[in-house]
Amino acid sequence: MAIPTTVRPHQATPSQRRDTRRVAVATVVGTTIEWYDFFLYANAAGLVFAQLYFEPAGPQLAILLSFGSVGVSFLFRPLGAFLAGHFGDILGRKAMLVITLILMGASTVLIGVLPTYAQIGVMAPVLLLLLRILQGISAGGEWGGAVLMAVEHAPDAKRGRFGAFPQLGVPLGLLLATGMLAIMTAVAPGEAFIEWGWRVPFLLSIVLIVVGFVVRRSVEESPVFLEIRDRAQRTKKPVVVLFRKHWRLVLLAALTFAGMNSAGYMTTGGYIQNYATNPDGPVGLDRQSVLVAVSISAVTWLIFTMLAGIVSDRIGRRATYIVGWIALIAAIFPLFALVNTGNIWLLCLGLCLFTVGLGFTYGQQAAFYAELFPASIRFSGVSISYALGSILGGAFAPMIATALVQATGTSVSVGVYLTIMATIAFAATLAIRDRTGIPLGPDHEEEQSAPAIYGMSRT
Structure with missing residues (x-):
């Protein structure tokens, strides 16, 4: 396998290095x-939403509906991706970052004050779904x-x-979310967590919105976009051009993400949390211990x-992916075997092993x-590639996993499902050329427009 040799390092000035670090901090925050x-x-969907918003449907259907509400938002990610992609290629990257942050935060805070089914009836799950859809649009962009x-x-080489x-x-988001929920299970144990404890982490999002807004407003616009703007080379209909010339690449890029996303949503989507804490299930661990274990795995x-x-x-990117797919596929069945032991430390070990492949x-x-x-x-x-990959992968992964266990009575079926998804993603990765270090400017x-898929020639 050839390793790309097109990386073009350059000597950055101290000011440029400071700007780059500032951008890195702003994006991670x-x-x-x-x-x-x-x-x-997603975590609350696995822990409390079935009881609070979907309980009249019955225990099994309620949890499926709860996880289904997690997946519904993914169907609206492409809308967010289309809007943010269109305006991001025309107006710039920075403005889209601020808008999506505010939209996500406002939706989260409103969920924290949303009445339950017992209080307002069927409007409760309807409003919950609407707010989740807004989260999906924000995440897509x-x-x-x-x-x-x-x-x-x-820098090119970094x-x-x-x-x-x-x-x-x-x-980090998973660590904060599970960590805050774990803290609240200690502060408000038992019924208190169901009544009000779960709401506190949602309401705290208003503080994070202010912090994120200030940080993101402080960074400079992308130098590539500024160069495109200054040269008046902005594409008027970037989405149309994308699908006319690069639809195959979009599909393959989406599939590479789908395999990782379906596996990642075993924890980020709340499935493991629900599976391991369900008192009627095969594991039956306490809520706080499982949330702590998931938080530890978020660090790894x-x-x-x-x-x-x-x-x-x-x-190279492609070689790193190959390492990752092998590690992820190797960890899938051991994860569920360790979870099924009912030992919290073995569950934590399984999750940490799983994260090696997730990270890579x-x-x-x-x-x-x-x-x-191409830059334009x-x-x-x-x-759009990311949004489509999230639909094909993580959108309904917790719901599919729950339905598989209900139908087969064993978590082995979930392992088979995740292995198939990872294998498809592995094959998609192999079909794409490694373009590590290619120049990004206009x-x-x-x-940049040269075929990125093996076997394709320039049209």
Whole structure:
């Protein structure tokens, strides 16, 4: 396998290095807040929403509906991606980051004050779904802007490293969400958690919105976008151009994310939390212990995500993915075997082993996606590929996993499902050329437009 040799390092000035670090901090802070909000809902769906908003449907259907509400938001991610991609390629990356942050935070705070089914009847789940849809639109537009700000500011030889910073927002967001819920299970144990304790982490999002807004407003616009703007080279209909010329690449890029996303949503989507704490299930662990274990695994996920970004600068994005897919597939069945022991420490070990593959199929993704698409349509390409991948992967993964266990009576069926998804993603990765280090500026649109899929010639 050939390792790309197109990386063009340059000597950055002290001022440029400070700007790059400032952007890295701003993107990780912003994405952490976004994913804290998003995962907070998913965790609450596995822990309390079935009881509070869907209970009249009966125990089994209620949990399916609760996890289904997690997945509904993914159906609206492409809308957020289309809107943010279109305006991000025309108006800039920075404005989209601020708008999506405010939308996500406001939706989360409103969920924290939303009455339950017992209080207002069927309007409760309807309003819950509407707020979750707004979260989905925000998440669809957030990621593309954050990763392009990080990657397009980064030195050529360190795109993987700096592109990993917004990726850290996922494990950090998971850590914050599960950590806050774990704290509240101690502060408000038992029925108190059901009555009001779960609401506190949602309401605290208003503080995070202010912090994220201030941080994101402080960074400079992407230098690539500024160059495109100054040269009046902005594409009027970037989404149309994207699908006319690069639809196959969008599909393959989406599939590479789908495998990791379906696996990641076993924890970020609340499935493991529900499976391990269900008193009628095979494990029956207490809520606080499981949340702490998931929080610990979020730390190891963070470490391997950052490591994957750094490694990808040395061996290439594609080679790093290959390592990740092998590690992820190898950990799937051991994860469920360890969870089923009912031992909290073995559950924690299984989750930590699982995060090796999760990190090594995620840390390099920002740089990998940014290097696939031409500068003039890059925001659209990155955002839409990510949104479609999230639908194919994580959207209904917790719901599918729950339905499989209910139908088969064993978690082995979930392992088979995740293995199939990871294998498809592995194959999609192998079909895409490694373009590590390719120039990202508008001067190199011809090189960026060259076929990125094996077996395709320029049309």
